[in-house]
Amino acid sequence: MTEEDDSLPPLGPEFAAQFQRDDRRPACQLYLISPLDVSGGFADRLARALDAGPVAAFQFRVKDVDQHEAARLAEPLQRICADRDVAFLVNDSISLAKRLGADGVHLGQEDGDPREARSVLGPSAQIGVTCHDSRHLAMEAGEAGADYVAFGSFYPTTTKEVRHRPEPAILSWWATVFELPSVAIGGITPANARPLIDAGADFLAVSASVWGGDEIAAVKAFNQVLKG
Numbered sequence: 598m599t600e601e602d603d604s605l606p607p608l609g610p611e612f613a614a615q616f617q618r619d620d621r622r623p624a625c626q627l628y629l630i631s632p633l634d635v636s637g638g639f640a641d642r643l644a645r646a647l648d649a650g651p652v653a654a655f656q657f658r659v660k661d662v663d664q665h666e667a668a669r670l671a672e673p674l675q676r677i678c679a680d681r682d683v684a685f686l687v688n689d690s691i692s693l694a695k696r697l698g699a700d701g702v703h704l705g706q707e708d709g710d711p712r713e714a715r716s717v718l719g720p721s722a723q724i725g726v727t728c729h730d731s732r733h734l735a736m737e738a739g740e741a742g743a744d745y746v747a748f749g750s751f752y753p754t755t756t757k758e759v760r761h762r763p764e765p766a767i768l769s770w771w772a773t774v775f776e777l778p779s780v781a782i783g784g785i786t787p788a789n790a791r792p793l794i795d796a797g798a799d800f801l802a803v804s805a806s807v808w809g810g811d812e813i814a815a816v817k818a819f820n821q822v823l824k825g
Contacts, residue, residue, distance in 0.1 A: 730763035750783025772797030
């Protein structure tokens with residue numbers, strides 16, 4: 598539990614154990630996040646991954662390149678997603694999302710406010726916010742107009758430094774109290790995804806578990822788990 602959540606009662610593991618998903622809530626879906634290197638043959642890998650099974654969204658996440666280079670790298674990937682009706686979201690940068698006409702943006706806690714993103718990107722943009730292990734941050738994001746909130750890292754991950762480790766119960770609490778979708782992130786593999794799905798995650802955000810090996814096999818394996 599974070600300091601911001603001190604005013605909220607603690608969530609015990611039994612919260613997730615007792616959770617029952619509302620039948621009116623859509624089934625959990627797959628959300629791919631790009632590796633940092635999307636050059637070379639990555640476009641072909643993305644196409645193969647998206648053709649291997651249902652994917653709801655793809656997040657374009659690159660670091661340490663200027664916006665012109667980022668846009669150059671993003672454009673072929675955006676076309677691949679558009680051809681397959683997969684939402685294309687940009688990590689961190691409202692301005693790059695605007696430039697590309699992306700379907701939305703994913704904001705970290707230091708990357709801007711959902712209200713700003715909405716004013717720049719318009720009413721139909723999908724806006725997500727990283728909320729770590731904080732119910733307080735998630736409620737703030739929802740009040741600010743986010744379309745989804747992301748909790749994590751649930752498991753150890755090599756994709757980024759981990760400072761927050763929520764329990765699956767936070768997903769159950771969120772799904773019980775709010776209609777807004779939640780995204781589970783952080784070290785998720787086909788082997789460890791089931792507790793997060795059962796706890797109420799609406800999306801599984803995955804990166805290394807797909808791009809670190811055979812992307813076709815990984816997407817198929819995730820979709821087998823998602824089918825239950």
